[in-house]
Amino acid sequence: MMLQVEVHHRFPGLALDISFEAAGGVTALFGRSGAGKTTVANAVAGLVRPDSGQIALNGRILSAPGIWTPPYRRRIGYVFQNTRLFPHMSVRKNLLYGAADDRHLPRVMDMLGIDHLLARHPQSLSGGEQQRVAIGRALLMNPELLIMDEPLSALDPARKAEILPWLERLRDEAGLPILYVSHSVAEVARLADRVVLIDAGRVARIGTPDLLLSDPALAPRLGPREAGGVLTGQVTEHADDGLTAIETPAGTLHLAADVAVGRTVRLRISAEDIVLSTRYPQGLSALNILPAQIDALHTEGAQMLVHLRLKGEAALVARITTRSASAMGLAENVRVFAILKSVALIHHS
Incomplete structure:
Protein backbone atom coordinates (compact mmCIF):
# COMPACT_ATOMS: atom_id res chain seq x y z
CA MET A 1 0.00 0.00 0.00
CA MET A 2 1.18 3.48 -0.75
CA LEU A 3 -0.58 6.62 0.42
CA GLN A 4 0.81 9.87 -0.93
CA VAL A 5 -0.42 13.07 0.66
CA GLU A 6 0.21 16.67 -0.29
CA VAL A 7 -2.31 19.06 1.23
CA HIS A 8 -2.32 22.85 1.14
CA HIS A 9 -5.34 24.39 2.79
CA ARG A 10 -6.14 27.61 4.60
CA PHE A 11 -8.87 28.17 7.14
CA PRO A 12 -9.29 30.60 10.07
CA GLY A 13 -6.35 30.37 12.44
CA LEU A 14 -4.28 27.81 10.54
CA ALA A 15 -2.64 27.22 7.18
CA LEU A 16 -1.93 23.57 6.35
CA ASP A 17 1.18 22.75 4.35
CA ILE A 18 1.51 18.97 4.69
CA SER A 19 3.39 16.39 2.63
CA PHE A 20 4.17 12.76 3.51
CA GLU A 21 3.98 9.18 2.29
CA ALA A 22 2.77 6.09 4.16
CA ALA A 23 3.44 2.51 3.12
CA GLY A 24 1.57 -0.10 5.17
CA GLY A 25 1.41 -0.66 8.90
CA VAL A 26 0.22 2.06 11.27
CA THR A 27 1.15 5.63 10.37
CA ALA A 28 0.33 8.01 13.20
CA LEU A 29 -0.52 11.65 12.59
CA PHE A 30 0.68 12.98 15.91
CA GLY A 31 0.65 16.45 17.43
CA ARG A 32 -1.08 18.74 19.85
CA SER A 33 -4.77 19.62 19.56
CA GLY A 34 -5.31 22.16 16.80
CA ALA A 35 -2.18 21.18 14.86
CA GLY A 36 -4.21 20.11 11.82
CA LYS A 37 -4.16 16.31 12.16
CA THR A 38 -7.89 15.73 11.74
CA THR A 39 -8.11 18.11 8.78
CA VAL A 40 -5.42 16.08 7.02
CA ALA A 41 -7.30 12.84 7.77
CA ASN A 42 -10.54 14.39 6.51
CA ALA A 43 -8.81 15.50 3.32
CA VAL A 44 -7.60 11.94 2.71
CA ALA A 45 -11.11 10.61 3.33
CA GLY A 46 -12.70 13.20 1.07
CA LEU A 47 -14.55 15.04 3.83
CA VAL A 48 -12.52 18.19 3.20
CA ARG A 49 -11.59 19.47 -0.25
CA PRO A 50 -8.10 21.03 -0.02
CA ASP A 51 -7.28 24.31 -1.71
CA SER A 52 -4.48 22.55 -3.59
CA GLY A 53 -2.22 19.51 -3.54
CA GLN A 54 -2.60 15.87 -4.48
CA ILE A 55 -3.70 12.74 -2.63
CA ALA A 56 -3.18 9.27 -4.10
CA LEU A 57 -3.86 5.78 -2.75
CA ASN A 58 -2.24 2.78 -4.41
CA GLY A 59 -1.69 4.81 -7.58
CA ARG A 60 -5.29 6.08 -7.72
CA ILE A 61 -5.41 9.87 -7.61
CA LEU A 62 -8.17 10.81 -5.19
CA SER A 63 -7.68 14.55 -5.16
CA ALA A 64 -5.73 16.89 -7.42
CA PRO A 65 -6.38 19.99 -9.52
CA GLY A 66 -9.34 19.05 -11.70
CA ILE A 67 -9.77 15.66 -10.01
CA TRP A 68 -12.10 14.87 -7.13
CA THR A 69 -13.13 11.39 -5.99
CA PRO A 70 -16.16 11.48 -3.65
CA PRO A 71 -15.76 9.82 -0.24
CA TYR A 72 -17.95 6.79 -1.01
CA ARG A 73 -15.69 5.84 -3.96
CA ARG A 74 -12.35 6.14 -2.14
CA ARG A 75 -12.48 2.73 -0.42
CA ILE A 76 -11.43 4.27 2.88
CA GLY A 77 -12.92 3.19 6.19
CA TYR A 78 -13.23 5.91 8.86
CA VAL A 79 -13.53 5.42 12.62
CA PHE A 80 -14.45 8.70 14.33
CA GLN A 81 -13.97 9.88 17.91
CA ASN A 82 -17.71 9.46 18.30
CA THR A 83 -18.64 5.96 17.14
CA ARG A 84 -21.69 7.22 15.19
CA LEU A 85 -23.50 3.92 15.55
CA PHE A 86 -27.20 3.84 14.73
CA PRO A 87 -29.02 3.57 18.09
CA HIS A 88 -32.15 1.95 16.58
CA MET A 89 -30.15 -0.86 14.93
CA SER A 90 -28.71 -4.00 16.47
CA VAL A 91 -24.97 -4.51 16.50
CA ARG A 92 -25.30 -6.93 13.59
CA LYS A 93 -27.20 -4.40 11.48
CA ASN A 94 -24.71 -1.67 12.40
CA LEU A 95 -21.83 -3.91 11.35
CA LEU A 96 -23.38 -4.72 7.98
CA TYR A 97 -24.48 -1.18 7.20
CA GLY A 98 -22.65 -0.29 3.99
CA ALA A 99 -21.13 -3.77 3.59
CA ALA A 100 -21.53 -5.53 0.25
CA ASP A 101 -22.30 -8.85 2.00
CA ASP A 102 -21.68 -10.72 5.27
CA ARG A 103 -18.92 -13.07 4.06
CA HIS A 104 -16.24 -11.44 6.21
CA LEU A 105 -18.46 -10.97 9.27
CA PRO A 106 -17.21 -14.08 11.16
CA ARG A 107 -13.55 -13.10 10.75
CA VAL A 108 -14.14 -9.51 11.83
CA MET A 109 -16.20 -10.60 14.83
CA ASP A 110 -13.49 -13.00 15.92
CA MET A 111 -10.69 -10.48 15.45
CA LEU A 112 -12.50 -7.83 17.51
CA GLY A 113 -14.16 -10.17 20.01
CA ILE A 114 -17.69 -8.91 19.35
CA ASP A 115 -19.53 -12.08 18.28
CA HIS A 116 -21.49 -12.15 21.58
CA LEU A 117 -22.79 -8.61 21.00
CA LEU A 118 -24.70 -9.11 17.72
CA ALA A 119 -28.23 -8.97 19.13
CA ARG A 120 -27.63 -5.99 21.41
CA HIS A 121 -28.08 -2.28 20.70
CA PRO A 122 -25.36 0.39 21.01
CA GLN A 123 -26.79 2.02 24.15
CA SER A 124 -26.31 -1.24 26.06
CA LEU A 125 -22.59 -1.45 25.20
CA SER A 126 -19.59 -0.02 27.01
CA GLY A 127 -17.56 2.69 25.29
CA GLY A 128 -14.89 0.18 24.38
CA GLU A 129 -17.44 -2.24 22.93
CA GLN A 130 -19.04 0.52 20.89
CA GLN A 131 -15.66 1.48 19.47
CA ARG A 132 -14.92 -2.13 18.49
CA VAL A 133 -18.27 -2.31 16.68
CA ALA A 134 -17.47 0.93 14.86
CA ILE A 135 -14.11 -0.50 13.79
CA GLY A 136 -15.83 -3.69 12.61
CA ARG A 137 -18.30 -1.71 10.53
CA ALA A 138 -15.44 0.16 8.85
CA LEU A 139 -13.59 -3.10 8.13
CA LEU A 140 -16.65 -4.74 6.58
CA MET A 141 -16.75 -2.02 3.95
CA ASN A 142 -13.64 -3.73 2.53
CA PRO A 143 -11.47 -0.60 2.54
CA GLU A 144 -7.95 -0.21 1.18
CA LEU A 145 -7.10 2.14 4.05
CA LEU A 146 -8.51 2.59 7.56
CA ILE A 147 -8.48 6.05 9.19
CA MET A 148 -8.88 6.23 12.95
CA ASP A 149 -9.36 9.74 14.34
CA GLU A 150 -8.62 9.89 18.08
CA PRO A 151 -10.57 6.63 18.62
CA LEU A 152 -9.77 6.51 22.36
CA SER A 153 -10.11 10.18 23.28
CA ALA A 154 -13.68 9.83 24.55
CA LEU A 155 -12.91 6.77 26.70
CA ASP A 156 -11.89 6.66 30.35
CA PRO A 157 -8.60 4.93 31.30
CA ALA A 158 -10.30 1.60 32.00
CA ARG A 159 -12.00 1.54 28.60
CA LYS A 160 -8.77 2.59 26.88
CA ALA A 161 -6.99 -0.32 28.53
CA GLU A 162 -9.80 -2.57 27.33
CA ILE A 163 -9.61 -1.60 23.67
CA LEU A 164 -5.85 -1.11 23.14
CA PRO A 165 -5.13 -4.86 22.89
CA TRP A 166 -7.83 -5.13 20.21
CA LEU A 167 -6.21 -2.29 18.27
CA GLU A 168 -2.91 -4.16 18.46
CA ARG A 169 -4.60 -7.28 17.16
CA LEU A 170 -6.22 -5.28 14.36
CA ARG A 171 -2.82 -3.89 13.37
CA ASP A 172 -1.17 -7.32 13.44
CA GLU A 173 -3.89 -9.45 11.86
CA ALA A 174 -6.01 -7.34 9.52
CA GLY A 175 -3.24 -6.69 7.00
CA LEU A 176 -4.79 -3.28 6.45
CA PRO A 177 -2.83 0.00 6.47
CA ILE A 178 -4.02 2.40 9.17
CA LEU A 179 -3.77 6.18 9.40
CA TYR A 180 -4.04 6.82 13.15
CA VAL A 181 -4.72 10.34 14.43
CA SER A 182 -3.73 11.02 18.03
CA HIS A 183 -2.22 13.52 20.45
CA SER A 184 -1.40 10.74 22.95
CA VAL A 185 2.27 9.75 23.14
CA ALA A 186 1.33 6.53 24.96
CA GLU A 187 -0.97 5.41 22.11
CA VAL A 188 1.49 6.34 19.40
CA ALA A 189 4.40 4.63 21.15
CA ARG A 190 2.30 1.50 21.58
CA LEU A 191 0.67 1.22 18.16
CA ALA A 192 2.56 3.15 15.49
CA ASP A 193 5.16 1.87 13.06
CA ARG A 194 5.80 5.36 11.75
CA VAL A 195 5.00 8.82 13.09
CA VAL A 196 4.27 12.02 11.20
CA LEU A 197 4.70 14.80 13.76
CA ILE A 198 2.51 17.78 12.83
CA ASP A 199 3.04 21.16 14.43
CA ALA A 200 1.02 24.26 13.54
CA GLY A 201 -0.07 22.86 10.19
CA ARG A 202 3.32 21.61 9.07
CA VAL A 203 5.27 18.36 9.22
CA ALA A 204 7.91 18.82 11.91
CA ARG A 205 9.45 15.35 11.68
CA ILE A 206 8.80 11.86 10.31
CA GLY A 207 10.26 8.75 11.91
CA THR A 208 9.76 5.75 14.16
CA PRO A 209 8.42 6.24 17.70
CA ASP A 210 11.76 5.38 19.29
CA LEU A 211 13.62 7.99 17.25
CA LEU A 212 11.10 10.77 17.81
CA LEU A 213 10.64 10.24 21.55
CA SER A 214 14.41 10.15 22.13
CA ASP A 215 15.09 13.36 20.20
CA PRO A 216 15.63 16.21 22.69
CA ALA A 217 15.00 18.79 19.97
CA LEU A 218 11.39 17.58 19.77
CA ALA A 219 10.73 17.68 23.53
CA PRO A 220 8.98 21.09 23.41
CA ARG A 221 6.54 19.74 20.83
CA LEU A 222 5.93 16.47 22.68
CA GLY A 223 5.10 17.98 26.05
CA PRO A 224 6.98 18.30 29.37
CA ARG A 225 6.69 14.63 30.37
CA GLU A 226 6.58 12.88 27.04
CA ALA A 227 10.24 12.81 25.99
Whole structure:
Protein backbone atom coordinates (compact mmCIF):
# COMPACT_ATOMS: atom_id res chain seq x y z
CA MET A 1 0.00 0.00 0.00
CA MET A 2 1.18 3.48 -0.75
CA LEU A 3 -0.58 6.62 0.42
CA GLN A 4 0.81 9.87 -0.93
CA VAL A 5 -0.42 13.07 0.66
CA GLU A 6 0.21 16.67 -0.29
CA VAL A 7 -2.31 19.06 1.23
CA HIS A 8 -2.32 22.85 1.14
CA HIS A 9 -5.34 24.39 2.79
CA ARG A 10 -6.14 27.61 4.60
CA PHE A 11 -8.87 28.17 7.14
CA PRO A 12 -9.29 30.60 10.07
CA GLY A 13 -6.35 30.37 12.44
CA LEU A 14 -4.28 27.81 10.54
CA ALA A 15 -2.64 27.22 7.18
CA LEU A 16 -1.93 23.57 6.35
CA ASP A 17 1.18 22.75 4.35
CA ILE A 18 1.51 18.97 4.69
CA SER A 19 3.39 16.39 2.63
CA PHE A 20 4.17 12.76 3.51
CA GLU A 21 3.98 9.18 2.29
CA ALA A 22 2.77 6.09 4.16
CA ALA A 23 3.44 2.51 3.12
CA GLY A 24 1.57 -0.10 5.17
CA GLY A 25 1.41 -0.66 8.90
CA VAL A 26 0.22 2.06 11.27
CA THR A 27 1.15 5.63 10.37
CA ALA A 28 0.33 8.01 13.20
CA LEU A 29 -0.52 11.65 12.59
CA PHE A 30 0.68 12.98 15.91
CA GLY A 31 0.65 16.45 17.43
CA ARG A 32 -1.08 18.74 19.85
CA SER A 33 -4.77 19.62 19.56
CA GLY A 34 -5.31 22.16 16.80
CA ALA A 35 -2.18 21.18 14.86
CA GLY A 36 -4.21 20.11 11.82
CA LYS A 37 -4.16 16.31 12.16
CA THR A 38 -7.89 15.73 11.74
CA THR A 39 -8.11 18.11 8.78
CA VAL A 40 -5.42 16.08 7.02
CA ALA A 41 -7.30 12.84 7.77
CA ASN A 42 -10.54 14.39 6.51
CA ALA A 43 -8.81 15.50 3.32
CA VAL A 44 -7.60 11.94 2.71
CA ALA A 45 -11.11 10.61 3.33
CA GLY A 46 -12.70 13.20 1.07
CA LEU A 47 -14.55 15.04 3.83
CA VAL A 48 -12.52 18.19 3.20
CA ARG A 49 -11.59 19.47 -0.25
CA PRO A 50 -8.10 21.03 -0.02
CA ASP A 51 -7.28 24.31 -1.71
CA SER A 52 -4.48 22.55 -3.59
CA GLY A 53 -2.22 19.51 -3.54
CA GLN A 54 -2.60 15.87 -4.48
CA ILE A 55 -3.70 12.74 -2.63
CA ALA A 56 -3.18 9.27 -4.10
CA LEU A 57 -3.86 5.78 -2.75
CA ASN A 58 -2.24 2.78 -4.41
CA GLY A 59 -1.69 4.81 -7.58
CA ARG A 60 -5.29 6.08 -7.72
CA ILE A 61 -5.41 9.87 -7.61
CA LEU A 62 -8.17 10.81 -5.19
CA SER A 63 -7.68 14.55 -5.16
CA ALA A 64 -5.73 16.89 -7.42
CA PRO A 65 -6.38 19.99 -9.52
CA GLY A 66 -9.34 19.05 -11.70
CA ILE A 67 -9.77 15.66 -10.01
CA TRP A 68 -12.10 14.87 -7.13
CA THR A 69 -13.13 11.39 -5.99
CA PRO A 70 -16.16 11.48 -3.65
CA PRO A 71 -15.76 9.82 -0.24
CA TYR A 72 -17.95 6.79 -1.01
CA ARG A 73 -15.69 5.84 -3.96
CA ARG A 74 -12.35 6.14 -2.14
CA ARG A 75 -12.48 2.73 -0.42
CA ILE A 76 -11.43 4.27 2.88
CA GLY A 77 -12.92 3.19 6.19
CA TYR A 78 -13.23 5.91 8.86
CA VAL A 79 -13.53 5.42 12.62
CA PHE A 80 -14.45 8.70 14.33
CA GLN A 81 -13.97 9.88 17.91
CA ASN A 82 -17.71 9.46 18.30
CA THR A 83 -18.64 5.96 17.14
CA ARG A 84 -21.69 7.22 15.19
CA LEU A 85 -23.50 3.92 15.55
CA PHE A 86 -27.20 3.84 14.73
CA PRO A 87 -29.02 3.57 18.09
CA HIS A 88 -32.15 1.95 16.58
CA MET A 89 -30.15 -0.86 14.93
CA SER A 90 -28.71 -4.00 16.47
CA VAL A 91 -24.97 -4.51 16.50
CA ARG A 92 -25.30 -6.93 13.59
CA LYS A 93 -27.20 -4.40 11.48
CA ASN A 94 -24.71 -1.67 12.40
CA LEU A 95 -21.83 -3.91 11.35
CA LEU A 96 -23.38 -4.72 7.98
CA TYR A 97 -24.48 -1.18 7.20
CA GLY A 98 -22.65 -0.29 3.99
CA ALA A 99 -21.13 -3.77 3.59
CA ALA A 100 -21.53 -5.53 0.25
CA ASP A 101 -22.30 -8.85 2.00
CA ASP A 102 -21.68 -10.72 5.27
CA ARG A 103 -18.92 -13.07 4.06
CA HIS A 104 -16.24 -11.44 6.21
CA LEU A 105 -18.46 -10.97 9.27
CA PRO A 106 -17.21 -14.08 11.16
CA ARG A 107 -13.55 -13.10 10.75
CA VAL A 108 -14.14 -9.51 11.83
CA MET A 109 -16.20 -10.60 14.83
CA ASP A 110 -13.49 -13.00 15.92
CA MET A 111 -10.69 -10.48 15.45
CA LEU A 112 -12.50 -7.83 17.51
CA GLY A 113 -14.16 -10.17 20.01
CA ILE A 114 -17.69 -8.91 19.35
CA ASP A 115 -19.53 -12.08 18.28
CA HIS A 116 -21.49 -12.15 21.58
CA LEU A 117 -22.79 -8.61 21.00
CA LEU A 118 -24.70 -9.11 17.72
CA ALA A 119 -28.23 -8.97 19.13
CA ARG A 120 -27.63 -5.99 21.41
CA HIS A 121 -28.08 -2.28 20.70
CA PRO A 122 -25.36 0.39 21.01
CA GLN A 123 -26.79 2.02 24.15
CA SER A 124 -26.31 -1.24 26.06
CA LEU A 125 -22.59 -1.45 25.20
CA SER A 126 -19.59 -0.02 27.01
CA GLY A 127 -17.56 2.69 25.29
CA GLY A 128 -14.89 0.18 24.38
CA GLU A 129 -17.44 -2.24 22.93
CA GLN A 130 -19.04 0.52 20.89
CA GLN A 131 -15.66 1.48 19.47
CA ARG A 132 -14.92 -2.13 18.49
CA VAL A 133 -18.27 -2.31 16.68
CA ALA A 134 -17.47 0.93 14.86
CA ILE A 135 -14.11 -0.50 13.79
CA GLY A 136 -15.83 -3.69 12.61
CA ARG A 137 -18.30 -1.71 10.53
CA ALA A 138 -15.44 0.16 8.85
CA LEU A 139 -13.59 -3.10 8.13
CA LEU A 140 -16.65 -4.74 6.58
CA MET A 141 -16.75 -2.02 3.95
CA ASN A 142 -13.64 -3.73 2.53
CA PRO A 143 -11.47 -0.60 2.54
CA GLU A 144 -7.95 -0.21 1.18
CA LEU A 145 -7.10 2.14 4.05
CA LEU A 146 -8.51 2.59 7.56
CA ILE A 147 -8.48 6.05 9.19
CA MET A 148 -8.88 6.23 12.95
CA ASP A 149 -9.36 9.74 14.34
CA GLU A 150 -8.62 9.89 18.08
CA PRO A 151 -10.57 6.63 18.62
CA LEU A 152 -9.77 6.51 22.36
CA SER A 153 -10.11 10.18 23.28
CA ALA A 154 -13.68 9.83 24.55
CA LEU A 155 -12.91 6.77 26.70
CA ASP A 156 -11.89 6.66 30.35
CA PRO A 157 -8.60 4.93 31.30
CA ALA A 158 -10.30 1.60 32.00
CA ARG A 159 -12.00 1.54 28.60
CA LYS A 160 -8.77 2.59 26.88
CA ALA A 161 -6.99 -0.32 28.53
CA GLU A 162 -9.80 -2.57 27.33
CA ILE A 163 -9.61 -1.60 23.67
CA LEU A 164 -5.85 -1.11 23.14
CA PRO A 165 -5.13 -4.86 22.89
CA TRP A 166 -7.83 -5.13 20.21
CA LEU A 167 -6.21 -2.29 18.27
CA GLU A 168 -2.91 -4.16 18.46
CA ARG A 169 -4.60 -7.28 17.16
CA LEU A 170 -6.22 -5.28 14.36
CA ARG A 171 -2.82 -3.89 13.37
CA ASP A 172 -1.17 -7.32 13.44
CA GLU A 173 -3.89 -9.45 11.86
CA ALA A 174 -6.01 -7.34 9.52
CA GLY A 175 -3.24 -6.69 7.00
CA LEU A 176 -4.79 -3.28 6.45
CA PRO A 177 -2.83 0.00 6.47
CA ILE A 178 -4.02 2.40 9.17
CA LEU A 179 -3.77 6.18 9.40
CA TYR A 180 -4.04 6.82 13.15
CA VAL A 181 -4.72 10.34 14.43
CA SER A 182 -3.73 11.02 18.03
CA HIS A 183 -2.22 13.52 20.45
CA SER A 184 -1.40 10.74 22.95
CA VAL A 185 2.27 9.75 23.14
CA ALA A 186 1.33 6.53 24.96
CA GLU A 187 -0.97 5.41 22.11
CA VAL A 188 1.49 6.34 19.40
CA ALA A 189 4.40 4.63 21.15
CA ARG A 190 2.30 1.50 21.58
CA LEU A 191 0.67 1.22 18.16
CA ALA A 192 2.56 3.15 15.49
CA ASP A 193 5.16 1.87 13.06
CA ARG A 194 5.80 5.36 11.75
CA VAL A 195 5.00 8.82 13.09
CA VAL A 196 4.27 12.02 11.20
CA LEU A 197 4.70 14.80 13.76
CA ILE A 198 2.51 17.78 12.83
CA ASP A 199 3.04 21.16 14.43
CA ALA A 200 1.02 24.26 13.54
CA GLY A 201 -0.07 22.86 10.19
CA ARG A 202 3.32 21.61 9.07
CA VAL A 203 5.27 18.36 9.22
CA ALA A 204 7.91 18.82 11.91
CA ARG A 205 9.45 15.35 11.68
CA ILE A 206 8.80 11.86 10.31
CA GLY A 207 10.26 8.75 11.91
CA THR A 208 9.76 5.75 14.16
CA PRO A 209 8.42 6.24 17.70
CA ASP A 210 11.76 5.38 19.29
CA LEU A 211 13.62 7.99 17.25
CA LEU A 212 11.10 10.77 17.81
CA LEU A 213 10.64 10.24 21.55
CA SER A 214 14.41 10.15 22.13
CA ASP A 215 15.09 13.36 20.20
CA PRO A 216 15.63 16.21 22.69
CA ALA A 217 15.00 18.79 19.97
CA LEU A 218 11.39 17.58 19.77
CA ALA A 219 10.73 17.68 23.53
CA PRO A 220 8.98 21.09 23.41
CA ARG A 221 6.54 19.74 20.83
CA LEU A 222 5.93 16.47 22.68
CA GLY A 223 5.10 17.98 26.05
CA PRO A 224 6.98 18.30 29.37
CA ARG A 225 6.69 14.63 30.37
CA GLU A 226 6.58 12.88 27.04
CA ALA A 227 10.24 12.81 25.99
CA GLY A 228 12.34 9.82 26.95
CA GLY A 229 12.42 6.92 24.56
CA VAL A 230 11.18 3.53 23.47
CA LEU A 231 13.22 0.32 23.60
CA THR A 232 12.18 -2.85 21.78
CA GLY A 233 13.16 -6.23 23.18
CA GLN A 234 12.26 -9.88 23.59
CA VAL A 235 11.03 -11.63 26.72
CA THR A 236 13.67 -14.23 27.65
CA GLU A 237 12.81 -15.41 31.16
CA HIS A 238 10.32 -15.33 34.04
CA ALA A 239 12.21 -15.47 37.34
CA ASP A 240 10.88 -17.11 40.52
CA ASP A 241 10.55 -13.71 42.20
CA GLY A 242 7.98 -12.60 39.59
CA LEU A 243 10.23 -10.41 37.46
CA THR A 244 10.50 -10.82 33.71
CA ALA A 245 13.76 -10.46 31.82
CA ILE A 246 13.58 -8.54 28.55
CA GLU A 247 16.59 -8.51 26.24
CA THR A 248 16.98 -5.21 24.36
CA PRO A 249 19.85 -3.98 22.15
CA ALA A 250 20.81 -1.66 25.02
CA GLY A 251 20.95 -4.45 27.61
CA THR A 252 18.71 -6.69 29.71
CA LEU A 253 15.88 -5.06 31.68
CA HIS A 254 13.84 -6.61 34.49
CA LEU A 255 10.26 -5.69 35.35
CA ALA A 256 6.96 -7.22 36.34
CA ALA A 257 5.24 -8.27 33.11
CA ASP A 258 2.85 -11.06 32.26
CA VAL A 259 4.07 -11.72 28.72
CA ALA A 260 5.05 -15.10 27.29
CA VAL A 261 8.71 -15.93 26.73
CA GLY A 262 9.71 -15.26 23.14
CA ARG A 263 7.30 -12.37 22.63
CA THR A 264 8.50 -9.00 21.37
CA VAL A 265 7.68 -5.98 23.51
CA ARG A 266 8.09 -2.23 23.46
CA LEU A 267 9.16 -0.44 26.61
CA ARG A 268 8.53 3.25 27.15
CA ILE A 269 10.82 5.19 29.48
CA SER A 270 10.08 8.77 30.53
CA ALA A 271 12.92 11.30 30.71
CA GLU A 272 11.96 12.06 34.32
CA ASP A 273 12.44 8.39 35.26
CA ILE A 274 16.11 8.30 34.27
CA VAL A 275 18.87 9.05 36.79
CA LEU A 276 22.44 9.51 35.59
CA SER A 277 25.67 8.47 37.29
CA THR A 278 29.28 8.82 36.14
CA ARG A 279 30.15 5.63 38.04
CA TYR A 280 28.43 2.27 38.18
CA PRO A 281 26.01 2.73 41.09
CA GLN A 282 26.07 0.45 44.12
CA GLY A 283 23.48 -0.21 46.81
CA LEU A 284 20.45 0.96 44.85
CA SER A 285 17.00 -0.57 44.71
CA ALA A 286 16.85 0.14 40.97
CA LEU A 287 17.55 -3.01 38.94
CA ASN A 288 17.78 -1.52 35.48
CA ILE A 289 21.12 0.18 34.80
CA LEU A 290 22.37 0.72 31.25
CA PRO A 291 25.76 2.04 30.08
CA ALA A 292 25.49 5.07 27.81
CA GLN A 293 27.40 7.88 26.20
CA ILE A 294 26.26 11.49 26.05
CA ASP A 295 25.54 12.63 22.50
CA ALA A 296 24.27 16.12 23.25
CA LEU A 297 22.96 18.39 26.01
CA HIS A 298 20.11 20.87 25.64
CA THR A 299 19.51 23.49 28.33
CA GLU A 300 15.94 24.48 29.24
CA GLY A 301 16.21 27.08 31.97
CA ALA A 302 17.10 25.28 35.21
CA GLN A 303 16.76 21.91 33.52
CA MET A 304 18.77 20.05 30.93
CA LEU A 305 17.86 17.35 28.42
CA VAL A 306 20.65 14.82 28.01
CA HIS A 307 20.63 12.78 24.81
CA LEU A 308 22.06 9.34 25.53
CA ARG A 309 23.42 6.84 23.03
CA LEU A 310 23.16 3.27 24.29
CA LYS A 311 24.42 -0.01 22.95
CA GLY A 312 22.89 -1.21 19.72
CA GLU A 313 22.28 2.37 18.53
CA ALA A 314 19.39 2.71 20.98
CA ALA A 315 18.77 6.19 22.39
CA LEU A 316 17.09 7.80 25.39
CA VAL A 317 16.63 11.31 26.72
CA ALA A 318 17.14 12.07 30.44
CA ARG A 319 15.91 15.25 32.14
CA ILE A 320 18.10 16.53 34.97
CA THR A 321 18.89 19.93 36.52
CA THR A 322 21.63 22.10 35.08
CA ARG A 323 23.15 22.21 38.57
CA SER A 324 23.48 18.42 38.60
CA ALA A 325 24.96 18.40 35.09
CA SER A 326 27.55 20.98 36.13
CA ALA A 327 28.45 19.17 39.35
CA MET A 328 28.89 15.89 37.45
CA GLY A 329 30.94 17.47 34.69
CA LEU A 330 28.62 16.22 31.99
CA ALA A 331 29.57 16.99 28.41
CA GLU A 332 29.41 15.41 24.97
CA ASN A 333 31.07 11.98 24.72
CA VAL A 334 31.19 11.52 28.50
CA ARG A 335 30.30 7.95 29.49
CA VAL A 336 27.60 7.55 32.11
CA PHE A 337 25.18 4.97 33.50
CA ALA A 338 21.45 5.45 33.00
CA ILE A 339 19.45 4.24 36.00
CA LEU A 340 15.83 3.57 35.05
CA LYS A 341 13.51 4.24 37.97
CA SER A 342 10.42 3.15 36.08
CA VAL A 343 9.80 1.27 32.85
CA ALA A 344 6.35 0.97 31.29
CA LEU A 345 5.40 -2.06 29.24
CA ILE A 346 3.43 -0.43 26.47
CA HIS A 347 3.07 -3.06 23.80
CA HIS A 348 3.24 -6.75 23.19
CA SER A 349 2.80 -8.58 19.92
